[in-house]
Amino acid sequence: MGQSKSAADNGNRESERRRTILRAAIDVFARKGYHGCRIADVAKEAGVAYGLVYHYFKNKDELLETVFDTGWSGFVTRVRAVVEGEGALSAKVYGVVDVAFEAYRVDPRAVKVLILEIARSPAGSRINRQTAFVDAIRLSSELFIRAKEAGELRADTDPLLSSALLFGAIEMGLTAFVTGLADSRDAQALERAKAQIADTFLHGVLADASPGAETAAWKPEKPSSEKSSTKSKAPKRT
Amino acid sequence: MGQSKSAADNGNRESERRRTILRAAIDVFARKGYHGCRIADVAKEAGVAYGLVYHYFKNKDELLETVFDTGWSGFVTRVRAVVEGEGALSAKVYGVVDVAFEAYRVDPRAVKVLILEIARSPAGSRINRQTAFVDAIRLSSELFIRAKEAGELRADTDPLLSSALLFGAIEMGLTAFVTGLADSRDAQALERAKAQIADTFLHGVLADASPGAETAAWKPEKPSSEKSSTKSKAPKRT
DNA sequence: CGGCCGGTTGATTCTTCAATCAGCCGGTGT
């Protein structure tokens, strides 16, 4: 265990242990869920005494809160960068999808906890985590508001709902991997999923203007020559 | 309290009380969450003695399980009807969206519990509720498999993922109402949300076929005259 | 009338954990 630290680490030792515990918490939460695990599990996973968890965190809830703050703030920051950056709507949408999937690639467990435990927890404790989620949706909705003014969007779209739908699609896409519906070790699959989410959101699933139209009418009109590629190599954002 | 039942109810009395408890459970779960409530709360809500809950249900978990089975089977049945029915892809997609929103309109509490407590619960107890969710996605994916063979779909779409995305969009749309982001008493808003979800999924958010390919430019300006209508009166399914 | 029986009650028991706390251990300064 304890590596001798020499001198080097004088600055931030205060972490180290705390980090270990936080990491362990993420792993355990991801494996058994917040309610399904005891502090003892976290302590064991971290290879640390039960009491030490309480030395670094006020209580179990603060532990979850911290996991949340840590992971979420990074995500929001990146999303904000995309939203406020240069480029057309399409590029930004792809950028947002990319941020989410990248987060997943880097730390699937953390993303799992964020999605499963936090985004959907009913009125969790004091601090409204729901709020944080809503804030993210609001943030990216600006993207659609501006795009709409610029005429990039169809007229009958509500920006807030569009934003929500994008996140919903991303979340469900990730959930497919989180729950094992899709193989998350397949880098190709991840890439394809990313592309399809962005493409579907931007262009829909239909194979072009569906000529048949059905029953009533889905406005088949589509003068626009070739719809083209679609292969969508959409500009990588990174 | 106890209404005298006269004779009339001879047949299925075995329910009655059980139903009351189940109903109470849904309400309480919706209000405080599964983990956030005690059996005592359910009993009180139902106006029934604590012990009676255990007369009708083996334990707290079975209560949730039952809420799930009850609500979910109905939903799946309706979705199946849509998937296996007649009509073009577009109509069916709208139909699926409609089923979900109708369920919400009829019993928002129950839908809330389904979404918040069950869809996302991490490896809950024995029975895999995740599985049920996955099954629904698989079921509706058949819709996309067939549509793809018929050439209705773009070639580069994965049916399973498409199905997941549709459900993701629906779920997030409903979540917006469940969490109060949008006003669920506004029938108009519900209608619009439904239409936008289906439209976005089928046609995307973009103002038109953006021919510009991507890479460099995403072709901002769109001359395409009137994009118009699109008001989408999409065939009502009911 | 009296005993049975299924539905019903709610106090009691038992379990599970979050949270505490008295003290240990090893490093550091004097």
Added chain:
DNA sequence: ACACCGGCTGATTGAAGAATCAACCGGCCG
């Protein structure tokens, strides 16, 4: 050497709440 100090330990406590159970109705049948 000694005393101090902060990180660290884990048995103990106390509360919350799930599940049990013995007793209690009120109808019904013999």
